[in-house]
Amino acid sequence: MWLAQGDALREWHENRAKPDVGIVLNTGAGKTLVGLLMAQSLVNEQREKVLYACSSIQLVEQTTEKARGYGLDVTTYFRHEFSNDLFTRGEAPCITTYQALFNGKSKFLNEHLAAVIFDDAHAAEHLLRDHFSLRIARKEFSDVYAAVHALFKRYHDKTGKAGSYAELEDPRCHHLFLIPPFELHSQLGEMTRILHEARLQQEKSTMFAWEHVRDHVDTCCIMISGDDITITPPFVPVRSLPYFNTGIRRVYLSATLSAPDAFARTFGCIPEEVIAPTTTAGECERLIVIPSRANLERDDIEMAKELIDRRKALVLVPTYSRATRWEDVVQPPPRKDVSRYVREFRDAPAADSVKLLLAARYDGVDLPGDTCRVMVIDDLPMGVGPLERYLWERLRLSAILRTAIASRVVQSFGRISRGMSDHGVVIL
Structure with missing residues (x-):
């Protein structure tokens, strides 16, 4: 393990009895392993049910793959199915999605839980509002x-x-x-x-x-x-859910834990303890290119397409409607096959100049080293619902959403920058 991972685990262990603890580790610093070990530690301590929540099915599959690589047993739950009975027997944590956890008919609402680990907590705000x-x-x-x-x-x-x-x-x-x-x-x-x-x-x-x-x-x-x-609702009433009852421990994992006001709007509280070990992981070399600043009378998307024409590149857009502007270069994968497309893109040689376009997926895609050196971020990386849109466009309260947007931009850089020796080009 890296020193920062050990520091995070040691400090968490000293505060493990506290109901709300935040863990901040840079992208590429190995927070998934830290979260999985915390989840298993909580299972071992209480022999009760512990959940590990991810923001998508693709992330559930990716986290499960990592757990198996580390030699950790887990249960998964998505598409209404458990992969095994280790979770129900209180022997291993269950990795599931925010969607499975927060929908109005969630099967976990009536489960007796000991703890919940929220992975990528910075991305949870719009997911929770969507379900309410x-x-x-x-x-x-x-x-x-x-x-x-x-x-x-x-x-x-x-x-x-x-x-x-x-x-x-x-x-x-x-x-x-x-x-x-x-x-x-x-x-x-x-x-x-x-x-x-x-x-x-x-x-x-x-x-x-x-x-x-x-x-x-x-x-x-x-x-x-x-x-x-x-x-x-004007504020998402998460405190009405049993996951936030007294007696259940909650750990929030993030690379960029948002400002206290944004965190409180999402989870209805502010962590009693925030653990943020010093680490240089994720402090990579990046060249950031902004075509619209080039003072040329040309569309910046067309310029970006030229820049990535002969290069293997990842393209991130906020919505599927925005993806249509890239259909002459690359199409988004079908929603159910995102994991397979990401794996095929990762395994493809750089010389093939393949492209991968993902809509509203700024977390959980790991493309270290030569698996991807070039990334395009097209438009603001923000899942904005009608209420946020009204605040932004009609009331001009853009400051409310700025911290969330800033953290998503920083988080998205980490898709292709995974360690100190890594480097890449980001086209905004």
Whole structure:
């Protein structure tokens, strides 16, 4: 083990009884091994159930592969299946996804847990909000959309926004309207009737979030856009979940633990202890290229495409819609095959000039050394939901999201920079 890993484990062991502990280790400093050893140590201590949460199935598979390489037994849970019974017998931790942990019908809500390890804790904020946000898509629930839209038409007529609100009749409209709480309360009876008659609990796209918000619509934000209606709490009520009960220990692993205010918005608390051993791992040599600063009258994406034309390169974009701007160079892999595509890209020789495009995946892809020397980050690496978009675009409260965006940028650099002897080029 490296010295920083040992320092992190020793200091954590002295504070292991505390309910909330943060562990900060640079990308490439081996925090996965540290987290896995902590998880197994907690299992050994209590002979009870311990969860290790990752942000995607691809990361679950990658972490499981590492655990086996270290000689550690683990259970995995994703797509409604356990890989073995070691977790239920209290002999090994279970590696699962944030999605499996926080959806409204999670099987872990009724499990007696001893501890939860949150990997890549800096990436959890938008994942948690997604699970507490009920999205009613216009295409799928056209009658519900029309009824809710009509319900608040009179209010927008009275406030002088009749014209822009009427434009929502076009699904391509990008306007976003926040329904004020006082107006929601005045129409709450009718709103509740519309939602309950929609049978949201029976549709796969809505059943999990509906479980969280069905009794709390009156305390949620209602956002209406051209293609959907979103019902989301102003602050994600994670403290209402059993994972945050007294008696359960929580460890938050991160390369860039976000500012205290952002952390509190995500997990409803601030860690009592933050352990951040000094390490030079991850302090690599990077050349950062920003084509838009070149003062040339050319599109910076086209310039980036030229730069990576004859090179093996990773391209990161925030959404699948943004990925369409790269379709003449590379297509994103199917969602269920991301792990296979990452492995094939990693194993391909640099001389092949292959490309890999990933949408909204800024964590957990490890491409050290010659497996990848060039990376493109196209657009802000931020999973922004309707509420964040409203704060950013309409209220100009960009400072709220800056710390989150900054940490995602720094974190994304680590995809191709994995150690002190590593180096690479990042094109922004």
